[in-house]
Amino acid sequence: MVTPVTSLGRNGLYDWLIQRVSAVIIGVYLIGMLGYLMAAGELDYGSWKEFMGSVCMQIANTLLVIAVAAHTWVGLWGVTTDYLTSLTFGKAATAVRLIAQLAIALALIVYLLWGLVLIWGGA
């Protein structure tokens, strides 16, 4: 039994569920967005800003940003623990993996905060 401290849910079932649920959110958002773009016809800046500024889209965009961050973390955590191991890096594996995971986590936190500022900042 392994309980890695850097996995998102620290449990296989949580991580698995988070990845599936976030995938559904991303999928539903993409289909919805595609449907809107096909139905909306000609789009100009004003109508796009009005559409994206609605509370509905603000909530949908927030869910999307969180889902993408969670999905990416679970996926890339799997990649780092598959490939950045002692089989490929020997004794340096732990340091390499930790640095890679910290870099990914930092990028995702920046992405998450930036996304939320864009969505809710009212600019």
Next chain:
Amino acid sequence: MKVSIYRYNPETDREPSMKEYEVDTQGKDLMVLDILALVKEQDQSLAYRRSCREGVCGSDGMNMNGKNGLACITPLSQVAPGVLEGKKPLILRPLPGLPVIRDLVVDMGMFYNQYEKVQPYLQNNTPAPAIERLQSPEERAKIDGLYECILCACCSTSCPSFWWNPDKFLGPAALLQSYRFLADSRDNATEERLSKLDDPFSLFRCHGIMNCVSVCPKGLNPTRAIGHIRSMLLERGI
């Protein structure tokens, strides 16, 4: 026909190499194990495991032209198109991902360690009945497709998740056996078994690519068994 075989003797070779042999099959669709016997007549130093020669013991699992299988029940015509006709060479390598002891013989230690972890035996702490623990035909049917595994390791050694984490990911063979006891109505250690499987590696490192299903010489489906365990964990966890 041409046969290319992975050769490595750690006592004399610095690194592994492929050695070519020429074998006369007289046009017959021989099993790969028969080809190995013909090669062995030419070169006594070749090492490989074999025993029952009919797909029951699981000794001669190996990689044939890129696909794992049992040499004894794989005819040349099924290895790859063109092999039987001699247009392509027969390429034999040891099972991938396990340390090579010599030539086609691998150290199965890591594979057996994972098998041991799933406690592959019936556990029941209720008093034993006078004669035997009975099962209905329906309960018995639930372990069909699970108990037939012969532990040849073709599945686990074709699984990239097992290659990368052979110490943490149990692998398809061990997980199939885990479900064999989870599905058995006579076993009541379900909670203990499931609680050992819900970390991110033991079971959840399976990404469902189904290499295990495509190579299993007994036609079993470890991916389906893993899916059943996942459903049991989900029911238990939600």
